[in-house]
Amino acid sequence: MDLSRALSQTYESFDKYLFRLKNPVLIVLTVGLILRFLLLPMTNVDSWGWYRSGENIISGDGFYARSGYSYGPAFGYLITFSLIPLTYLLPIGTFSQQSDAMIALQPYFDFSPALQTIEFLASYKIMMIVGDILCAFLVRWIVNELTNDRKKSDLAFTLVFLSPIILIESSIHGMFDIYCGMLSLLSVYFVVKRKYLFGGLSWGVAVLLKVFPAYLFPVLVALVLRQHKGDIKGIVTSLVWAVLGFLVVFFMLYTPQLMDGTFMDTWQVVFGRVDHAGNLVGRFGKLIWLLIPALAVLVALVLYLRKHPLPKKNIKLNAKTSVAIMGLIALAAFGGLVVISGGITNMFSDLFHVSYVVGVGIQGFAMLVAFYLGYKLYHSTLEDEMKLGMMVGTLAIAACFLWVPMPEYLIMILPLIVTYAMIYDRRYITPYLLISFGSAFFIVMVEGPAALLVSIAQYTDLISMDLVIDLTKMYVTGGVVIGDYSIWQLLFCTIGAATQLIGTVLLFVYRFRPYRMEEHRI
Amino acid sequence: MKAELPTVVLALVLAFLFAGVLMAYPLNPNEFDATASKSGSEITVDMHATVQSDYIVCAVEMENTDREVSYFLDDRYTYPVDVEDQEYEMKRLSVQLKYTGVSHDTIDADGLKTIIDDTANAKKHAVVIFSGALPSNVYGYSGGSFTDLSIKTWMEAGGIIYWYSSERFGYYSAPLSTEFTDWETDQPLDDGSAEFGLTYIEDAETGYADERSDISKLLNLTQNVVWENAPLSAGVTNLGYLNGDGRCSLAFKEIGSGGAMILGGGWTPDMTMAKIITSRVCEWDSLTPDHQSGTFKGDKEITFTGTANAVYVYYGTLAPRYADLFLLG
Structure with a gap:
């Protein structure tokens, strides 16, 4: 059976089930909230950092008075909004305690004996859940506004609110990417609606939360230019409003750090990762000269092919040959990484570091793609600016995730994808689901499902600490250990990462022949 | 609209x-604050916290003198630890000490010598060493024997060294102008550790110690990493965790009326060293002090009766919300 038809039928049957319900939004909201509250006591290794952030927040000495908080201040303000009132009004005081039982896990992965209390985890993550709710209703409203189809909008709500990665990131991991995703969608929406001040405000918050919405910049500027073709006054006025919005947000968020002298500390997370990647690149510095002959060969090849073009020939590959070619390419890439890293063990030990390098390296490529997409948008004959903005905006951000980004980053494009899918092209539900499930599986399997239960085991009688530690240890040390990871970690994380990557690639595949629908051609 | x-x-x-x-x-x-006063044999501690906080208050006996904290840094000497790394660690500790209200200055080799030579005031100084080796103007070695052990004399007189880095007393630092091949050839001190009564296991691996000392529980000292040459427990006081092979994660070696506090593993983000420096636990007469602990919010008063002449007040669990030592005369 044709795969796309099978998927389409699956989605339709899902629709039927959903709309047998009397009030699907209320039911989905209730189910989603129950799931979130059940997941709130779970934790992961990053919670140790959240604990230190929490202590800095309540200290009154600022986020950066001592080490522990490394993100920009916007994230801290979101947490502050729930943490300070809750700690002030309720007897929530102990955020973390030392668990000597956890020392057994300390040699593995990033496990720490410091375990966060359940009341702290809950107080900390409340605002992430608020973000999920706002985003789900926003997507529902926009879909309804543009289609006037309540079923589509309710389905969009369901897809957002029950997305596994959105659920996990807010309720277990405690990460704020849903705000970036929601604000990216809002910035496209407002610019298309010619509300440039609001567009600047939305984009400003998004990009100051995490840097990736920066790739929307060329797209948003191209939209403004397109809306005022030849009207210099209109262009300048619109951009001034947008810049004003950005500046308002910037000074609102950064004034405390500009005043207390910790402004440079607010960029730790960005500079830290670039620096980290730079250090690793430095290790391979002696190989960089190889790029010169490689570039020369490439230029010579291009020049030769321009003079002696290959004869036109229709190449038809069957499925088996295509899979074999892709397999060989993957094998060559894997082999290259092994050689560069100096052995398979080193490669897996450096897995996260390599990921940083490629992740940082791909940003240049992504920015070029974003500008190219902005150029295409400007010249596009499509009249529907909302369709153009969402489609191009999604691709612009997605271009920087064409590797194996941290799973939570992908949340940034999910609201755009689902809105686009429900309004314009339902096939985009497939990449949405692949990303949602793949990245969720990936993040859970990094340290293993049992490790999520350590705080519950430490602070309640629901499960034994010994059992949790044994299961976690079995997962992170079981079978063959390659580099710093067990074969199970590598296997399951690869499955999750591959699924999310296929989903991301699919976003682009639908833009090319023969998968592109002509009415969606940019 | x-x-x-x-x-x-x-x-x-x-x-x-x-x-x-x-x-x-x-x-x-x-707000987190505290005051302490002594009247006769009764010590009163008034505590204030707007957020419910775990607290521990220890009434201790110790030398009743203020002690200035100095960081040693001098880029004119060779060190096992890069100067940039030293500066990085100094910045981190500074931020933590600022938070617990402890001020410090930074001294070079000349400043260090001035402090070391002033043995009469040794009890008024503590020096934090990040470099992994002491400069040759206070710690010299030549031809198989020590030519300068004034640092030891200073500790015997009451001075305290906080050894924040690796290679405890294992090398001395010559000025950069001195011809230098490598540490093993030029500036080794094979018996450096032994001279200070420290022992370690050759070629041990980095580990995570799991036997926790009582003082570590009391003061929330959670650093439990032991590097390869972390001090063995024989002859030192373990303030942290003990590994199965006898290595300590935080070891205090008493030398005369002073001594050396040695970090057995790497820096940890739980502010362990800042807590040790703030509490001055190495100077306490007893590691089982009279203490009270619990949880409170708002205002709370607690009292101690006895011979203690100082109180250490701490709110928080792993990271301090408030920490201070009150010397009460």
């Missing part, structure tokens, strides 16, 4: 953030 949902959502997000700005900075309602 009815606002559209996107506008409402944006307004809500901005409102959350603006409220967060106000609550985190100018209108942050949180």
Whole structure:
């Protein structure tokens, strides 16, 4: 059976089930909230950092008075909004305690004996859940506004609110990417609606939360230019409003750090990762000269092919040959990484570091793609600016995730994808689901499902600490250990990462022949 | 005019953030404070915290003198630890000590010599060593024997070294102008550790110690990493965790009326060294002091009766919300 038809039928049957319900939004909201509250006591290794952030927040000495908080201040303000009132009004005081039982896990992965209390985890993550709710209703409203189809909008709500990665990131991991995703969608929406001040405000918050919405910049500027073709006054006025919005947000968020002298500390997370990647690149510095002959060969090849073009020939590959070619390419890439890293063990030990390098390296490529997409948008004959903005905006951000980004980053494009899918092209539900499930599986399997239960085991009688530690240890040390990871970690994380990557690639595949629908051609 | 949902959502997000700005900075309602006084044999501690906080208050006996903390840094000498790394660690500790109200200055080799030579005031100084080796103007070695052990004399007179780095007394630092091949050839001190009564296991691996000392529990000292040459427990006081092979994660070697506090593993973000420096636990007469602990919010008064002449007040669990040592005369 044709795969796309099978998927389409699956989605339709899902629709039927959903709309047998009397009030699907209320039911989905209730189910989603129950799931979130059940997941709130779970934790992961990053919670140790959240604990230190929490202590800095309540200290009154600022986020950066001592080490522990490394993100920009916007994230801290979101947490502050729930943490300070809750700690002030309720007897929530102990955020973390030392668990000597956890020392057994300390040699593995990033496990720490410091375990966060359940009341702290809950107080900390409340605002992430608020973000999920706002985003789900926003997507529902926009879909309804543009289609006037309540079923589509309710389905969009369901897809957002029950997305596994959105659920996990807010309720277990405690990460704020849903705000970036929601604000990216809002910035496209407002610019298309010619509300440039609001567009600047939305984009400003998004990009100051995490840097990736920066790739929307060329797209948003191209939209403004397109809306005022030849009207210099209109262009300048619109951009001034947008810049004003950005500046308002910037000074609102950064004034405390500009005043207390910790402004440079607010960029730790960005500079830290670039620096980290730079250090690793430095290790391979002696190989960089190889790029010169490689570039020369490439230029010579291009020049030769321009003079002696290959004869036109229709190449038809069957499925088996295509899979074999892709397999060989993957094998060559894997082999290259092994050689560069100096052995398979080193490669897996450096897995996260390599990921940083490629992740940082791909940003240049992504920015070029974003500008190219902005150029295409400007010249596009499509009249529907909302369709153009969402489609191009999604691709612009997605271009920087064409590797194996941290799973939570992908949340940034999910609201755009689902809105686009429900309004314009339902096939985009497939990449949405692949990303949602793949990245969720990936993040859970990094340290293993049992490790999520350590705080519950430490602070309640629901499960034994010994059992949790044994299961976690079995997962992170079981079978063959390659580099710093067990074969199970590598296997399951690869499955999750591959699924999310296929989903991301699919976003682009639908833009090319023969998968592109002509009415969606940019 | 009815606002559209996107506008409402944006307004809500901005409102959350603006409220967060106000609550985190100018209108942050949180205060953590304490005062202590002594009348006769009774010590009274008044505590204040706007957030429910775990507390531990120790009434201790110790030398009743203020002690200045100095960091040693001099880029004119060779060190096992890069100067940039030293500066990085110094910055981190400075931030933590500022938080617990301990001030410090930075001294070079000449400044260190001035302090070391002043044995009469040794009890008024503590020096933090990040470099992994002491400069040759206070710690010299030549031809198989020591030519300068004034650092040891200073500790015997009451001086305290906080050894924050690796290679405890294993090398001395010659000026950069001296011809230098490598540490093993030029500036080794094979018996350096032994001279100070420290022992370690050759070629041990980095580990995670799991047998916790009582003082570590009391003061929330959670550093439990032991590097390869972490001091063995024989002859030292373990303030942290003990590994199965006898290595200590935090070891205090008493030398005369002073000594050396040695970090057995790497820096940890739980502020362990800052807590040790703030509490001055190495100077306490007993590691089982009279103490009271619990949880409180608002104001609380506690009293001790006895011969103690100082109180250490600490709120928080792993990271301090408040920490101070009160010398009560």
